[in-house]
Amino acid sequence: MSYADVNGLSMYYREHGDAPVTEDNPALVLLHGGLSGSDDFAALVPELSAHRRVITADLQGHSHTADVDRPIRVETIGDDVAALIKHLELGKADVMGYSFGGGAALRCAIQHPDAVRKLIVVSFPFRQDGFFEDVRAQQRQMSPESAAFMKQTPAWELYERTAPRPEDFPQLVGKMGEWLQQPFDYSEEIRGLQVPTQLIFADADMYSMQHICDFWALLGGGQRDAGWDGAARPGAHQLAVLPDTTHYAISSSPALAGTAERFLR
Structure with a gap:
C-alpha cells in the first residue's frame, strides 16, 4: 500500500502480483x-494478477485518496492516471475502468495514448444523454445535503x-453530483482513438442498447459483415455484453475477468 504524488x-x-x-x-x-474505491475489483484481482502485475488506485476524493481543491472531472483524473503510470515507470500499461473509472480510463487513453497499450471501458457512456432518464433524475438529486x-x-x-x-463525504457527493450535470460528448475523440479498445456492458445496464x-x-x-475469416472486423476493438447482470453488479461479475483477460492476451 503506497501513495504517489501526482x-x-x-x-x-x-500493487498485486x-x-x-x-x-x-x-x-x-x-x-x-x-x-467507491479499489474494493470494486477485489473479487477479480486474484485472477487478473495471476500472470501480470495489477495496480489498483483510488481516484481523487475517493476511499484512501483525500480530495484536493479542484472539481472532480474524468479529464483531470485521466491526467492523474497517466502521471501514476509514469511515476511507477510502467511504460505503456493496460488500463481498465468501471463506470466513473471507465470515463477516467477513456480520457487517459484519449489524452495520453503514449501511456496506454490497451483500454477496457466497463459500463460508461460516451455522451451524457446515454443514461436512462430516470437515472439522470437521480443524479440531479446528488448534493452535499443528500449525503446524509x-x-x-x-x-x-x-x-x-x-x-x-x-x-x-458530503463534499465528495456534491462534487460527483456537480460532475454529473456537466454536458459531455466524446464522439469525435473516440472516432480517432488509436488504442485497441474493449467495451463491456451489462445486458441490464443504465444505458439503452441503442447507446x-x-x-x-x-x-x-x-x-x-466481418467475413468468413473475420478480416473486416473493426480493427483490434471488441464489444462484450455480459448476460444476467446490471450496472451495479458488473464490476464483481465472474464473467468480467475472463472477458477482459482474453482481450488483454
Missing part, C-alpha cells in the same frame, strides 16, 4: 466506480472505513 494529489495505490512488467506483459491499472441520506449505503461504509477525512450500439459504431463496429 498533479498535486496524493494518490493511493496497491509479482510478475515482471515487460513490453509483452504490461501492468494492468484498474480504476473503480464513483463513490446515504449513511446506510455501502458507499458510506467504505468511505467511513478508509477515507483519511470521513467528514469530507451501447452507437458507442460500438464510433469504433467502427456493427457496420458490416
Whole structure:
C-alpha cells in the first residue's frame, strides 16, 4: 500500500502480483466506480494478477485518496492516471475502468495514448444523454445535503472505513453530483482513438442498447459483415455484453475477468 504524488494529489495505490512488467506483459491499472474505491475489483484481482502485475488506485476524493481543491472531472483524473503510470515507470500499461473509472480510463487513453497499450471501458457512456432518464433524475438529486441520506449505503461504509477525512463525504457527493450535470460528448475523440479498445456492458445496464450500439459504431463496429475469416472486423476493438447482470453488479461479475483477460492476451 503506497501513495504517489501526482498533479498535486496524493494518490493511493496497491500493487498485486509479482510478475515482471515487460513490453509483452504490461501492468494492468484498474480504476473503480464513483463513490467507491479499489474494493470494486477485489473479487477479480486474484485472477487478473495471476500472470501480470495489477495496480489498483483510488481516484481523487475517493476511499484512501483525500480530495484536493479542484472539481472532480474524468479529464483531470485521466491526467492523474497517466502521471501514476509514469511515476511507477510502467511504460505503456493496460488500463481498465468501471463506470466513473471507465470515463477516467477513456480520457487517459484519449489524452495520453503514449501511456496506454490497451483500454477496457466497463459500463460508461460516451455522451451524457446515454443514461436512462430516470437515472439522470437521480443524479440531479446528488448534493452535499443528500449525503446524509446515504449513511446506510455501502458507499458510506467504505468511505467511513478508509477515507483519511470521513467528514469530507458530503463534499465528495456534491462534487460527483456537480460532475454529473456537466454536458459531455466524446464522439469525435473516440472516432480517432488509436488504442485497441474493449467495451463491456451489462445486458441490464443504465444505458439503452441503442447507446451501447452507437458507442460500438464510433469504433467502427456493427457496420458490416466481418467475413468468413473475420478480416473486416473493426480493427483490434471488441464489444462484450455480459448476460444476467446490471450496472451495479458488473464490476464483481465472474464473467468480467475472463472477458477482459482474453482481450488483454
